[in-house]
Structures are given as structure tokens and as C-alpha cells.
Amino acid sequence: MSLSRTLPIALAAVALLASCTAREGGQTTTSGGPAASAAQNQSSGPGCARDKAGYPQVDLKGATVGFSQSEKEANPFRTAETQSIKDEAAKRGVELLTTNAQSDLNKQISDIKSLLDRGAKLLIVAPLNSDGLQPAFDAAKAKKVPVVTIDRKVSSQPCTDYLTFIGSNFVEQGKRAAQAMIKATGGNGKVAILLGASGNNVTVDRTKGFKDGIVGTGLTVVAEQTGEFDRSKGQAVMEQLIQSNPDITAVYAENDEMGVGAVTALKAAGKQPGKDVKIVSVDGTRTAVQLIADGSYTAVIESNPRFGPLAFDTLEKFAAGQEIPQSIVISDDEYDTTNAAQKLANAY
Template sequence: MKRTTFPRTWRLVACSAAVLGAALAGCTNPGTSEQPAGAGGNSGGDGQVVKESSGEGCTMQDYGAEKLDLSEAVVGFSQSEPDTAAFRAAETKSIREAAKETGVKKLLVTNANNELPKQIADIQNMLNQGADFLIVAPVNSDGLDPALAAAKQKGVPVLTIDRKVTNTHCDDYLAFLGSDFYEQGKRAADALNESTGGEAKVAILLGSSGNNVTEDRNAGFKDQVKAQYPGLEIVAEQTANFARDEGQAVAEQLLQSNPDITAIYAHNDEMALGAVTAVQAAGKQPGEDIKIVSIDGTRNAVQAIVDGQINAVIESNPRFGPLAFETAEKFYAGEAIPENVIISDDEYNRDNAEANLGNAF
């Protein structure tokens, strides 16, 4: 199969709902601090900006898909985890609002509640309900094969967001939209080094196993510490499954078994907020006695920075709606879509958290 090589200069801006229906070509360079316009699903002002893309381009012909008018289409969105998590709530809200602004005929929304078998069944059920295009936030990077096979059999393209699957691009799925999770881990190490003055005994609260988010956020952090920060000693790490209650329980356990811990790196804000409670229960001051750095950008975590309980948060922007539907429109307009579309993420710290609280989700 001959595919078009897609240039790394492909850029998109997830712009305001007022211009969402148009084909957009925003201009931004990797590493800039440009503030994009608000986007669908945005409770603040922090829309997504594409940083870079990579991989071969995939066209309708390559994928074996037929041209589709989204205004006549049934689109399915498979959410991976309960919307009680702020990231997932913002993500689902963004998809719903962008679908409305795009003028999609019908949007089907399901939630797998963090269960892979349910997500497979959800996707199959949406296909049976006539879904013409699927947006999937995978529970795991592996294991969606039966659902992807069912979509392929029906000729329905699958766009993945937030977590990357290990299946074949332009065969099993159209593209991946998401953050550079390895870079997020490196930036978290930078932030923790700055917060601790370069000396700390660090505990890591790991996300759930079986997905590239956890693996990359951990690898990026560890590699950066090893390469740049010899004063940061990783003394413990344990899975807390991206959950606040587990983050609290695991942090309590680690603080008891390692009373010399002076810093915590959490793979997401929910676990970090759990750690805040655990540190307080241990009779210490979070953000002071024990520095805390995490990844996401939820309003509660950014407020915790303002309150002095968390030191820094590396953003992972969940507002995928505009970019997802814009990508679908480009695909059905005949454009080649690259395998990986990577967005820029900001950072919240003691210097900017209060001023930028409105951008949190």
C-alpha cells in the first residue's frame, strides 16, 4: 500500500466554536508559549494547539474509507473512564460541544468505566447502532483488537485520543491525537528539581499499567533525573491507578515505610490530590515539607498550587473535541492524516497558577 508521507510542519489550532466548522490552518512553532483561542469543551481559555506531527499520512483511499458528510453522520465516542475524574469530564464535554458545533447528525457516547471488555462491547454496540465514525479514548494500549476489527469490517474509521494503541496505523485506526507523555515526564522532573532545590528523596505514584501514558511519563521522568539531577533519589514507586483514593492510600503506605521521603511525583492530579491528604495525615505540610509535582491541569490541583499544597503541574490538555472533528473533516476532505498528532501542553507553578486558574479544567 502506497501512503503519503506527511510533513512535520502540519499544524492545526483548536480554535473557538465560532469557527470550528471551517478548515483551519493555525500557525505555531514547537516550544512557543502562544495562548490559543478558546475551544469547545473549554471551561477556561486553554484550547489545544498542535505542536508537531509524525508518521506517514493516511488518506481515505489508503484506509479504504468512503467519503462522508459529518452533517449526515452518526459519530460514536467511547470514553475510557468515569467522568467523575476531571480530565475525563472535560474530555467528554469537549467532544459533545464540538460535535454540536460541527453539526454532526447524531453523537453516541459510552463510558467503559475503566473496563476493557466493556469498552469492546461499547464500540461494537455503537457500530450496531450505525456509527459511521468512531472517536476512542482507549482504556489500555493493548486489547482493543476485537473492537477495531469490527470497525474495520464495517469500514468505519477509528480516531484514537489521549492514549495510543499498539495496533497498525492506517489499517486498524486512523491516527492518534494526544500529548507527548515522555516529554511530560521530563518536564515533571525539571519542575521537581526546581521545587526541591535539587536535593530530594522521591516517591513516584504510577498510573494504571498497560498503557503508554504511564510508561512514558515514568520513563521520561526517570531518564531526566538520571541524566540531569543526581540529587533527586527515587526511593519508592507504586501503582495508584490514576485514582485519588488509591493515591492517598499508596502515599500513606509509602510515607510510613519511607519516612525520609521529601518529594512525590504523581502521574496525574487525582493521585497528587490524594497524596496531599496523605501528607497532611502524616503530620507534614504538603508543598513545603514534602514537595509535590503532577501532570494534568485540573482546577483542584491548580488551586492547590495557589494554596501552597502542590508545587507544580505539567498540563495535559483534555479538550480534544475541536481537534478531533477538525481531523475528521480534513480526512473526509481528502487530506492525509499523520499517525501521531501531538499537542502542546502548558505548565502551572507558584509563579503563574493564580493568574492562569481560569485555564484549568
């Protein structure tokens, strides 16, 4: 995302989402939900119109919409994401069908086909991986059902295999995490990276953004290992890294769950997280932000999970014949020691 700034939460701004500026490579400012006040949402890429793409007109109010969640909702991000979709569907009088793939790609393909069989005329999909969902997209295309993807990009073609992607700029998240780490460490130290799950663009982009962001500083990445976005695995990886690299002075965790796991591991090793070892992560969960306020964590770059308003606005505009950009970037906030206590209520 871009540098933090305060934006009003206004539906009027969302209404600009599919404007002609997107077709011309311009950017528009939109709303991203109650905690999306930090950075501008942006839309980009050539537009996709219903008539041009060959989709029928659908009245969103009273329509059946399917939502395919990729992972179990024990993860706070997934919980908030699903709740945002449910809340917005209820607000708009939409019949919502939901499924959860439980981190199984084949199940997600089956789930999406099931939603189509159950009469979904519009789909919102949170992909498990960037690759592998083409059979599900083909099934939706055969039934002329537009698909909005959220939070993870897929390798399929926008406006052809799916309508558009709504999510964070993950490279920019990594760069913002690097800036927070530089500020906290003075630009010097040995960094361990707790990588997210393999096989999706979130991990790749957050890693690239962070590494690019520390070029030219005294920060050196001395270890990186996947914790698969999981708290217990993040803790286990951190325990191993402390043994192999006892002089680590900073940890970049590619989600809060792994960062919180790292806190537990560091405390068990007799270190003071937030002091002896600076910790920066990406998400914006209540647990991580509370740890910042308590002094055991350094900073969190938000990854906004409140996709409901943007997803349904996008579907509504597309159904009404308006042109939709191929990529819509939701805004993300940021938490550090100067604001965590005050902003705790915004965390999820």
C-alpha cells in the first residue's frame, strides 16, 4: 500500500471505483471498511464490462451469491473476512451461500462447483493458492457467473477467467514493514524472516517488498523459513532459528500469527521480544496490536480483511453494466508503539 493517510469512510467514494480513470490507467480513492483509513485504495488495469464479457444482467438485491472461503476460520484474518462478507450480504438483502475449503485445493474447486449447482449467480472467492482453481473458473464461465477474487491473486486471466481481484498491495506491505523495521532498529541488525505459505503470491510479494526495502541499510537477512502463516508453526520455526542463529536481533513475520508464535519462542529462550529482538509483521490482529501496546512487539502493517463493501459494490456495478478494473487495491492501516493503544479497537 502507500504511505498512511486518513481517508473518510464514505460510500460516495466507493461509487467511483469503476470510473473511466481505471481504463486510462488512473487511480481512484475508495472506501475499504472501518479500519481502512490509512492508505488510498487504488484501481488499475483495463476495464471489464458485462456486455463485452457476455454476462447476463443480474439484480444484486435478492440475488443468490456464493462465497468460497479457502481456510478454516481459526485464523483471525479469515474470521474477519468471512464476517465482512456475511454482514454486507445481510445489509444488501442478498441470499448468501458459504463454503470453507479447509485449506484443501481440491475441496475448494468442488465447493465452487457446488455453489454454482445451488444456484449462485455471482461468486466471491478467497483463493487458497494462486494456481489450481482454473477448473472452478471454467465451470463458472460456462454458467455465465462472474467471479470476484479477494485477498490472493490467481494466475488466471481477469475479465476472461474471473472478473477482478480485490486485495492488498503485498509488495508495498513488505516495503512498509521494512521501513518500520529500519525505524525500530536504526537500520542495523540481523533479521530472520518467517515466510508465509508456499504457492501463493502473498508470500512471494511480502518477501520481495521487505528485501527490496532494506537494500542499502545495515539490516541483513540471516535466516528465512516458512511457518505457513500458522502460530504454532511460527513458534516452532522461531525456536529452531534461535538455536541456529542466537544473535538474531529482528524478526519479520509475514503474518501476525507467526509473529505471535515468535514472541512465545523468544520469551521461552530468555529474550525480550520488542526490546532484545524487534518484531514486525503483517495483518492487524487484536492479539498482535495488544502486544505492541504492552511493549512485546514492534509494529504491524495491516492487511485489511474487510472486503464485503468493495466486493458487493464491484458485483453491483458489474451487474448494472458498469466497467470494472481488473485489480482493486484495498487500503491498509499501520500500528506501532505510538498508536497501538489508541487504535486497538480497529484491530480484528
